[in-house]
Amino acid sequence: MMDLLIPDKTHDESRQGEALMLNAETAKNNGRKLYIESYGCAMNFSDSEIVASILAERGFETTTDHTLADVIFINTCSIRENAEQRVRNRLKEFTITKVKNPGLVVGVLGCMAERLKSKFLEEEKLVDVVVGPDAYRDLPNLIDKVDDGQKAVNVLLSREETYADISPVRLNSNGINAFVSIMRGCDNMCSFCVVPFTRGRERSRDPLSIEAECRDLFEKGYREVTLLGQNVDSYKWSPTQTLPGREGLEKAENQKVSPTGGDLEGATTNFANLLERIALIDPDLRVRFSTSHPKDITDEVLHTINKYDNICNYIHLPVQSGNSRILDLMNRTYDREWYINRIDAIRRIIPDCAISTDIITGFCSETDEEHKDTVSMMDYVKYDFAYMFKYSERPGTLAAKRYADDIPEEVKQKRLTEIVAKQQEYSFYRMQARIGTVERVLIEGFSKKSDKDYCGRSDQNAMVIFPVGEGYKPGQYVNVLIERSTTATLIGKVIPQTP
Numbered sequence: 001m002m003d004l005l006i007p008d009k010t011h012d013e014s015r016q017g018e019a020l021m022l023n024a025e026t027a028k029n030n031g032r033k034l035y036i037e038s039y040g041c042a043m044n045f046s047d048s049e050i051v052a053s054i055l056a057e058r059g060f061e062t063t064t065d066h067t068l069a070d071v072i073f074i075n076t077c078s079i080r081e082n083a084e085q086r087v088r089n090r091l092k093e094f095t096i097t098k099v100k101n102p103g104l105v106v107g108v109l110g111c112m113a114e115r116l117k118s119k120f121l122e123e124e125k126l127v128d129v130v131v132g133p134d135a136y137r138d139l140p141n142l143i144d145k146v147d148d149g150q151k152a153v154n155v156l157l158s159r160e161e162t163y164a165d166i167s168p169v170r171l172n173s174n175g176i177n178a179f180v181s182i183m184r185g186c187d188n189m190c191s192f193c194v195v196p197f198t199r200g201r202e203r204s205r206d207p208l209s210i211e212a213e214c215r216d217l218f219e220k221g222y223r224e225v226t227l228l229g230q231n232v233d234s235y236k237w238s239p240t241q242t243l244p245g246r247e248g249l250e251k252a253e254n255q256k257v258s259p260t261g262g263d264l265e266g267a268t269t270n271f272a273n274l275l276e277r278i279a280l281i282d283p284d285l286r287v288r289f290s291t292s293h294p295k296d297i298t299d300e301v302l303h304t305i306n307k308y309d310n311i312c313n314y315i316h317l318p319v320q321s322g323n324s325r326i327l328d329l330m331n332r333t334y335d336r337e338w339y340i341n342r343i344d345a346i347r348r349i350i351p352d353c354a355i356s357t358d359i360i361t362g363f364c365s366e367t368d369e370e371h372k373d374t375v376s377m378m379d380y381v382k383y384d385f386a387y388m389f390k391y392s393e394r395p396g397t398l399a400a401k402r403y404a405d406d407i408p409e410e411v412k413q414k415r416l417t418e419i420v421a422k423q424q425e426y427s428f429y430r431m432q433a434r435i436g437t438v439e440r441v442l443i444e445g446f447s448k449k450s451d452k453d454y455c456g457r458s459d460q461n462a463m464v465i466f467p468v469g470e471g472y473k474p475g476q477y478v479n480v481l482i483e484r485s486t487t488a489t490l491i492g493k494v495i496p497q498t499p
């Protein structure tokens with residue numbers, strides 16, 4: 001498969017045979033339209049771009065209108081029950097499309113596909129294909145099967161697959177920001193979480209291929225990459241690893257770029273090394289990353305962030321709970337003190353770093369007192385932003401097996417409402433603190449509300465709105481003097497660049 005994506009100069013007979021087959025298949029699918037809709041985390045959105053690339057190789061074009069599609073894929077999320085419910089509802093809507101077009105192929109991809117496997121075909125008659133996150137290379141064959149009148153399933157998880165050699169087709173792109181997947185899976189086994197079951201074992205992607213992808217994006221005009229992994233701090237690449245795509249990439253020009261993290265010199269590359277390597281591509285390429293894990297984020301990573309202006313001063317550090325007993329039940333492998341220590345390290349090493357978090361309310365057996373520890377953690381950190389959720393029991397997880405989901409819905413909701421209100425206050429507080437400062441903003445496009453304004457993000461990831469003007473356009477950096485704010489947005493005006 002790799003040969004199809006990275007051209008190789010050796011033409012033996014079997015390769016010619018493969019090429020002929022590929023041509024025939026591309027011709028067969030030529031002009032067939034793929035519509036793909038993604039739910040869940042950034043990694044799913046990034047995977048959809050890999051899927052689009054795999055199918056583009058076979059002649060498929062993407063469409064943004066599902067009524068025109070020959071193939072509809074829905075890339076799903078299982079993280080909470082309501083995420084799954086949304087997908088089920090959406091599938092019902094596609095029933096009408098299928099009635100109008102009986103040749104339509106409907107596929108379920110991603111985490112729900114992996115969790116439910118062939119059960120999906122029984123439960124949702126509309127669905128023709130079920131494909132897990134590590135089996136996307138098999139999609140062309142699976143579609144062929146459906147074309148031949150069968151249903152098709154591939155939910156094999158892999159210890160090696162990173163799709164390193166695949167150059168994603170950017171979907172719904174503004175040509176400025178892109179997600180770049182640096183690892184897959186998760187080995188952490190937080191007791192509430194379904195991800196280790198749906199995404200399999202953790203594996204890191206070859207740094208050369210990550211660098212090549214980022215460099216290519218920069219050359220195409222992109223100015224911001226977000227490096228993605230469930231736990232980026234445990235990124236680890238050893239040069240003895242050989243994965244698909246390596247050979248082609250070793251030959252690539254990017255090899256000349258100074259690798260800061262060993263690898264080509266024979267050392268292991270950790271996340272700090274990788275960050276540095278990507279930051280060195282160009283000072284005008286902004287580097288973001290998600291998600292950091294409190295147990296693994298090192299001072300070395302923090303010093304690297306501080307060292308490079310183009311590595312953004314923004315860390316998403318999910319706490320989940322501020323109480324050590326609950327953290328233990330959650331199997332997060334850190335306690336309140338450890339988390340506070342990491343926050344203090346961020347404040348010490350990176351002055352002016354924005355911090356956001358994820359919080360779960362009403363985890364099994366959580367008392368009011370323990371919930372107050374979460375509230376007091378919010379008071380301590382004063383997060384810039386937070387994603388907050390009610391605990392949702394997921395089948396098969398450690399928590400589902402070991403603990404009763406015993407906090408009544410109204411209590412979960414009350415605690416959630418309380419922390420949402422608290423977060424509003426702190427978001428506003430953080431925004432207000434920026435008034436009078438000058439923010440370096442990467443212009444992303446017109447603001448949602450008006451084409452008289454541009455929007456873009458500050459280094460600390462705050463959304464900034466300012467009037468459209470002469471001499472600057474999307475994809476460029478401007479200095480914006482902040483004049484006022486809402487809870488979610490900074491508002492200001494462009495001032496001349498200081499030399």
Ligand code: SAH
Pocket residue numbers: 079080192193194195229230231291292293318320358359360389390391392393394
């Ligand atoms: N890898 C990231 C999180 C990925 S899932 C990390 O370790 O931080 C994103 C968020 O969804 C989690 O941080 C958690 O807050 C929330 N989440 C995960 N499982 C959940 C569940 N069963 N119920 C409610 N929220 C959950």
Ligand code: SF4
Pocket residue numbers: 186187188189190193194195196230231293
């Ligand atoms: Fe889930 Fe924990 Fe892994 Fe995050 S680190 S994906 S919460 S198991």
Ligand code: F3S
Pocket residue numbers: 039040041042043044076077078079110111194195198199
């Ligand atoms: Fe959802 Fe899977 Fe991401 S469960 S949050 S799409 S890894």
